[in-house]
Amino acid sequence: MKFYKCGSLKGEITVPGDKSISHRSVMFGSLARGTTEIHNFLQGADCLSTIACFRGMGVDIENQKDKVLVRGRGIRGLKKPEHVLDCGNSGTTTRLISGILAAQNFTTTLTGDASIRKRPMKRIIDPLSQMGAKIRCLNDNGCAPMEITGSPLCGIDYPSPVASAQVKSAILLAGLYADGETSVTEPYVSRDHTERMLSLFGADVRTEGTTARIRPVNELYGQKILVPGDISSAAFFIVAGLIVPGSELLIRNVGINPTRNGILKVCQNMGARLTLINENDDRGEPTADILVKSSSLHGTAIGGAIIPTLIDELPVIAAMACFAEGETIIRDAAELKVKESNRIDVMVQGLTSMGADVQETEDGMIIRGGRPLHGAIIDSKLDHRIAMTFAIAACMAEGETEVLGAECVNISYPEFYRDLEKLQ
Numbered sequence: 504m505k506f507y508k509c510g511s512l513k514g515e516i517t518v519p520g521d522k523s524i525s526h527r528s529v530m531f532g533s534l535a536r537g538t539t540e541i542h543n544f545l546q547g548a549d550c551l552s553t554i555a556c557f558r559g560m561g562v563d564i565e566n567q568k569d570k571v572l573v574r575g576r577g578i579r580g581l582k583k584p585e586h587v588l589d590c591g592n593s594g595t596t597t598r599l600i601s602g603i604l605a606a607q608n609f610t611t612t613l614t615g616d617a618s619i620r621k622r623p624m625k626r627i628i629d630p631l632s633q634m635g636a637k638i639r640c641l642n643d644n645g646c647a648p649m650e651i652t653g654s655p656l657c658g659i660d661y662p663s664p665v666a667s668a669q670v671k672s673a674i675l676l677a678g679l680y681a682d683g684e685t686s687v688t689e690p691y692v693s694r695d696h697t698e699r700m701l702s703l704f705g706a707d708v709r710t711e712g713t714t715a716r717i718r719p720v721n722e723l724y725g726q727k728i729l730v731p732g733d734i735s736s737a738a739f740f741i742v743a744g745l746i747v748p749g750s751e752l753l754i755r756n757v758g759i760n761p762t763r764n765g766i767l768k769v770c771q772n773m774g775a776r777l778t779l780i781n782e783n784d785d786r787g788e789p790t791a792d793i794l795v796k797s798s799s800l801h802g803t804a805i806g807g808a809i810i811p812t813l814i815d816e817l818p819v820i821a822a823m824a825c826f827a828e829g830e831t832i833i834r835d836a837a838e839l840k841v842k843e844s845n846r847i848d849v850m851v852q853g854l855t856s857m858g859a860d861v862q863e864t865e866d867g868m869i870i871r872g873g874r875p876l877h878g879a880i881i882d883s884k885l886d887h888r889i890a891m892t893f894a895i896a897a898c899m900a901e902g903e904t905e906v907l908g909a910e911c912v913n914i915s916y917p918e919f920y921r922d923l924e925k926l927q
């Protein structure tokens with residue numbers, strides 16, 4: 504797909520539902536007693552993979568598009584699937600479902616697309632095995648496809664080497680079925696949607712600092728879930744609004760959970776004109792409308808505890824840094840190498856080919872802003888966030904930018920290009 508430099512961006516936009524929260528609403532609804540009604544569910548390929556997996560285990564899920572009804576089968580009600588469960592491109596589906604499957608009384612095989620079959624699963628296999636699960640990588644490479652034989656589980660106290668909500672959630676979900684308390688301690692707090700939502704469903708979950716604990720319960724109870732707009736999708740418009748001169752955008756109903764809102768802090772540190780309006784905190788997940796006005800930005804340093812709160816936004820933050828005065832340093836972000844693509848590599852290559860001054864480091868990158876960008880051919884590597892990032896960078900690049908594999912935005916934001924066009 505081809506993109507060109509654009510004039511100021513103006514108007515209002517509502518981004519689709521949060522991907523992390525949409526996945527969890529289907530998973531927990533499937534394990535609950537009664538019906539879970541989900542509004543603003545993200546109809547992206549990743550979340551549809553989660554629906555397909557739970558349907559494969561006998562859960563009646565009615566996707567009416569404007570809402571999704573999950574008729575839960577109870578905590579011990581899943582059925583052995585007749586086929587391999589296909590998680591598609593979704594790391595969240597693969598890792599979280601593994602925690603649930605670890606405790607079932609049947610064996611399941613999980614697989615996914617070429618990207619999923621390269622992503623590290625040892626990070627969940629290790630703790631789940633310590634709890635008693637039997638997990639085998641069919642290609643003996645620490646990746647999917649994995650065969651998971653459910654077993655009686657024991658609680659553990661797990662010091663996680665990575666700040667990863669997928670790892671934490673897999674362990675907490677297994678902990679729902681364990682014989683005692685299970686805890687996970689992270690180096691830094693990762694997104695806490697599992698803790699918040701499981702608690703809403705009636706689980707016994709507590710958090711203290713960087714530790715999350717769970718005790719088994721007999722039942723979870725279906726809930727009505729209103730999924731907020733995804734800040735990771737809003738990020739593209741936040742950056743576009745800031746870097747394209749003369750822009751003014753209002754992004755409605757965005758989730759601003761403190762474990763996800765690092766991008767707002769970074770933008771503010773860079774001198775962005777961002778205002779939160781209509782802040783609302785009464786539905787389990789805080790939300791706000793975000794008013795963005797084009798701004799003159801300066802470089803910043805991003806590292807440490809803030810990293811997990813903006814991990815998926817780092818590609819578009821790197822693009823934004825090209826338009827900021829001075830140097831932006833991103834560090835402690837080695838996790839970027841094991842996302843849907845190696846996002847350090849792909850960003851450094853892509854931005855460099857557009858004329859930016861970007862240097863790869865061991866755990867991040869250094870961007871020296873201020874150079875004008877020009878169009879280039881960018882391989883998205885079928886990574887949705889890379890495709891969207893370069894569509895935004897192209898708004899400020901002279902000439903033509905071609906993004907290869909641009910259709911991969913269907914993973915998290917099927918209407919992305921149409922929404923971007925509407926603001927021009």
Ligand code: S3P
Nearest residue numbers: 523595666667668669670814815
């Ligand atoms: C997610 C957690 C993050 C994030 C991913 C979604 C989740 O991954 O990058 O897009 O829903 O729990 P890690 O937990 O592995 O960092």
